[in-house]
Amino acid sequence: MTKKVIIFDFDGTIADTVDALVNVANRLAVEFGYIQITPEELAILRNLTSREIIKYSGISVFKIPFLVKKVKSELKNKIPELQPIHGIKDALAELTKQGHRLGIITSNSQDNVSEFLKINQMNDLFEFVYSGVTIFGKTTIINNVLRQKQLKLQEVIYVGDETRDVEASKKANIKVVAVTWGFNSYEVLSKQKPNFLINQPEELLDVVNTSS
Numbered sequence: 067m068t069k070k071v072i073i074f075d076f077d078g079t080i081a082d083t084v085d086a087l088v089n090v091a092n093r094l095a096v097e098f099g100y101i102q103i104t105p106e107e108l109a110i111l112r113n114l115t116s117r118e119i120i121k122y123s124g125i126s127v128f129k130i131p132f133l134v135k136k137v138k139s140e141l142k143n144k145i146p147e148l149q150p151i152h153g154i155k156d157a158l159a160e161l162t163k164q165g166h167r168l169g170i171i172t173s174n175s176q177d178n179v180s181e182f183l184k185i186n187q188m189n190d191l192f193e194f195v196y197s198g199v200t201i202f203g204k205t206t207i208i209n210n211v212l213r214q215k216q217l218k219l220q221e222v223i224y225v226g227d228e229t230r231d232v233e234a235s236k237k238a239n240i241k242v243v244a245v246t247w248g249f250n251s252y253e254v255l256s257k258q259k260p261n262f263l264i265n266q267p268e269e270l271l272d273v274v275n276t277s278s
């Protein structure tokens with residue numbers, strides 16, 4: 067069995083942050099000039115790609131960096147209330163037991179992620195946490211991590227819950243597992259043609275150990 071380096075997205079993939087993010091986004095709606103997200107609207111957004119969501123929201127692209135910054139700082143107060151995705155901790159513990167190495171690449175802040183991992187006794191599971199600031203820029207961060215850690219493309223797998231995760235991994239030429247327990251729906255994720263599409267954290271074990 068080949069040992070892998072498995073890189074995870076944080077929001078929606080490891081931490082159950084979708085509701086918290088929607089609440090924060092709704093509080094900032096007036097200030098940033100977009101409409102509040104109702105449950106009906108959230109159902110629509112789940113079926114859109116990251117690019118389509120920005121277009122749909124009507125928010126100015128120039129405001130996005132400010133919005134992202136504000137969301138991260140507002141989310142900081144919510145960290146103690148956030149829960150890990152059901153079953154993820156066991157799946158990750160099993161993967162490390164099997165000798166795979168785990169890391170995180172997130173557009174959330176390093177502080178938020180570290181605090182969450184500490185509170186939930188998950189920090190021993192991860193070898194690294196990298197944080198990046200751009201919304202479509204995960205490819206650059208993935209490439210930097212591959213270079214810094216001198217990883218071969220074939221030994222790396224990325225795991226994420228959004229279409230932009232699939233897109234970034236494909237651009238970086240690494241295998242990608244899309245998960246349906248986070249933000250984007252099965253339908254829109256499958257259109258991005260990830261290497262694997264899974265519904266439960268325990269499926270990670272099969273996917274990692276069957277991918278050569």
Ligand SMILES: [Mg+2]
Pocket residue numbers: 075076077078079226227228248249
């Ligand atoms: Mg995510």
